[in-house]
Amino acid sequence: MKLFEEQKLLYRAKEMDMEALAMIYDSLSPELFNYSMKLTGNVQVSEDCVADTFTRFLKALGQKQGPRNYLRAYLYRMAHNWIVDYYRRELTVFEMLDEHISANPASQPDHLLDTEAAQQKIRSTLWKLTEDQRQVVSLRFLEQWEFHEIAVSMNKSVGAVKALLHRGMEQLKGMLQEEAEVNNEKI
């Protein structure tokens, strides 16, 4: 959705225009679902994330609040915060991921299990980053956002975003190397 189209839709949504609201849901809910899936790997959690994000958005509109300009960035920020809150509230991410992986191992082909194991590995490493670093790395590499879009979404300067990304990637690499070394020692 182009920025200007987004602003026009937001302007109409603030007036509770149902057609505009439907268009917003149609265009942005799949993106948010995918984003949540990448971070959690859980369909039900991602469905809840999308539903709660849009409900909060509606409540904000009803109270004459909500985003000023950048709707997409606002919804992503809300979804990201929801995921972080969820893990804080419910259970640790590692428990969650372990449950997901070991839910039904026998029914899945080996290559799928390998992929899921690798996904779990990178996800759990990603969750060891700071909140800001995780958000920058996710938006940049999983969603392919531009730096200025991330800056708007996180209410930070482009320079700060670049610095966060640099540190985040350094830490990710360090953690993955450490893990590889530990595995080698075990073997």
Next chain:
Amino acid sequence: MRKYNQEVQELLDLLKNTNPRSIESKKIGRAAFLTEAAKIKQAVSDKAISRHKGWNNKTSWFSRTIRKETSPMYTALISAILTIVLALGGTGVTVAAAQNSNSNDFLYPVKLFSEDMRLRLTADPSAELQLQADYLIRRTTELYQIVTDGESVPPQLMTRIQEQVTTMLQQAFQSTDPDANLVMEQIQAQVQLQLQLMQQLNGNQENALLLQTRTRLEEQSRLMEAALSDPLMNREQLQQQLQQQIQQQTQQQTQQQLQEQQQINQPQNTGTPQWEPTGTMGQQNQDGGSGIMTPAPPNSFESGGGSNTSIGNGGHQP
């Protein structure tokens, strides 16, 4: 950075292999969302209705307390209060109504005035800059409305856009707030949209002010690009460049006004055109040649100005 980026990115790419959302789930989610939206919409509308419903019954105590014979002092007091309330209330209603006006509307100057007042009342510089950014979005929406409706561009909108962008850039360049760059990105995004919209207008409407605004915005957009691409760039230098642009703009406007004044005065003097040039056509102005040229006799018009890329009235035949 590329080395570890590639390594880690390969792992991150694994996370992209997710199953898309099922159509059924999307349908259910969409229906729930729209139902919730309808409830909120209804709740907002209900409040509006209930405010007016039965108001005369609720205020019946008032009629019981009014005496049949009122003292002159009481009448005068009531009149004064009513006058103040109506005057202030009327102004408030007008200002509120003006907020939805478009640039061709009668109430548009009221909207601009209310914006100016609000900006003057904002003490915090960063809050003022953010408010300016919001008002710039309004200008984009107004411009969009003009393009959609196929209306002519009102000069006050063009002037306002120029003033707003220039003021905001001055503030952003002077600001030491780290968020100033963020606001500058917002300005840049709006300016790009406005330029796109102006290009759509240009096919039908060629006028000096529109061209002048476009050129000014393009110049300012370049300045912003330079500032954003290199955060360490000398801000004083940027401010100087902006200052030069403002000076050129002021000179152009002054000369344009003079030219218009001359055109008005000419028929009153002799009835035949008398050219009294204040400069020579083809000579560049002191500001480096990007300003407008002063009028010159028609017979000297073709001999000059060939290489001048001026904007405004100076670039056109008088």
